Amino acid sequence: MSLYATRRRRNSMATSLAWGAAIFGLTWLLLILAALLYEGLRGLSPAVFTQMTPPPGSQGGLLNAIAGSLVMTIIGVAIGAPLGMLAGTYMAEYGRYSKLTIVVRFINDILLSAPSIVIGLFVYTLLVGPMGHFSGISGAVALALLVIPVVLRTTEDMLLLVPGSMREAASALGAPRALVIGKVAYRAAKAGLVTGILLAVARVSGETAPLLFTALNNQFWSSDLNAPMASLPVVIFQFALSPYKDWQQLAWTGALLITFAVLALSITARALSAGRRKSK
């Protein structure tokens, strides 16, 4: 009887600890979101979207930072996503059992979790050093290097999920390999491929470290990719660490914008891939 009681006691202790762990995790999510809403909403006004980042003590918004973020993210994804998709296609369709695939998969998994600040240093020595100045384009390249591993991974995974019998059917009709991939495999995996790109956008739009010394920052409007460019995360970094109250307020508002954009993207991506998994 006492053994039974001990086992029951131990079990209820362990299960309540597991419940506690889940509540612990959710609490931080709620605390962070609550703080963002509380601090960020106060500063949310049309000026945020229509005015440039101000010098301390005067009115201003985040327009140039938002625009810079958009531009660099779009270019980064435009460079990184095709490259990642093509490499993923090779790994899933052509070289499924080749040595190259195994090595690339391993390297890509490392890149996927490698510290993004190291990618920033890489781009600095590759582009910023030789060019002699910080620029929007090197920021975009740094982001592209972060897009590649995410897109590559999801492309490979999603193409591997496409049943081989579909490819065999197409091949049996005489379709060449490239058409089988383009018209059958890509089409079947479409939702998954889009998910990968959305996840990559979500990942890079909050990245700060690789932009610190590639794109640097710019207090003014700039559409010149060859010049330093502002971005939302870097502005948040600068303004939050400044001693000025109005700059800190803008940092919170920027943080609110970024977080909800990123969370919306990743929820959309999840919804897409969930629909796919169900239909499978």
Place this chain on the structure above:
Amino acid sequence: MSELAMESAAPRPAVVDRTKALSSIALLDWIFFQVTRAAAVIVLIILGGVIVSLVHGSLPAIRAFGPGFLFSQAWNPVTDNFGALPAIFGTIVTSVIAMLIAVPVGIGIATFLTELCPHALRRPIGVAIELLAGIPSIIYGIWGLFVFAPFVQTHVQPGLISLFGDVPVLSSIFAGPPYGIGMLTAGFILAIMVLPFIASISRDVFETVPPVLKEAAIGVGCTTWELMRYVVLPYTRVGVIGGVMLGLGRALGETMAVTFVIGNAHKISPSLLAPGTTISATIANEFTEAVGDIYTSALIELGLILFVITFIVLAIARYMLMRIERKSA
């Protein structure tokens, strides 16, 4: 009948040059194959490029300081004398604190999600935990600086200092004025950040346990705790350790959140409440202000050290996760 057949066959298309069509298709095929393979090779080259460029960039510092760089505590931009030890120390200490908190909690969450949670709530709670991983690290930084650190400063640290003030070893670990920012705060925020990775990978590997094993354990009367402790955890040990290593890799390289709350002081202090620095925080804080080749190069060498450390940790993690994947396949 035969007339009909004749008629339908009559308007024949002009004869296509089959060899020409086939060869153009073959060319297209060949191009597509080469393009995809080139993309795969480029990904390889990128990693090689990262290592080569970091080594190249840190050569001046390597020549100037030699292996002593790793063990020197100096950090003086004026005299161009640099050492990596405080940054390495801070990186390791904050990561260890993070893992001490995140590993048990992460495994607890994974247990909750696979064994205890009502089915209807499993997906929403799982997604909510993963959203923690989606929040950009700069957000953790600004939240940590303005919300969490002041709370720690007024409510947690004075308590810790007075609680351990008379205990021999602990009194020096929890010593000094309560700044709010410092190693302990940074470690705790890192713990929250890596928690979702450990939780979701543990959950995934827990789900690779064959149902028949679990059914057998429940059949002989195991409690949930005994099921986890004697069946699930031993079966998934390699995968869980892989997940933990992956979380460790993240914690070692995390930059922005730590930069906000670490205090950026180049010294080694026995107290966890004291400000310190990490490799990534040093680079983020000082890189754009670094003047002179040696200063820049020393920072790049720090980046190289960080990359080597995380590469080793991540490689071990991936190897272990590959093993458990093969087991479940």
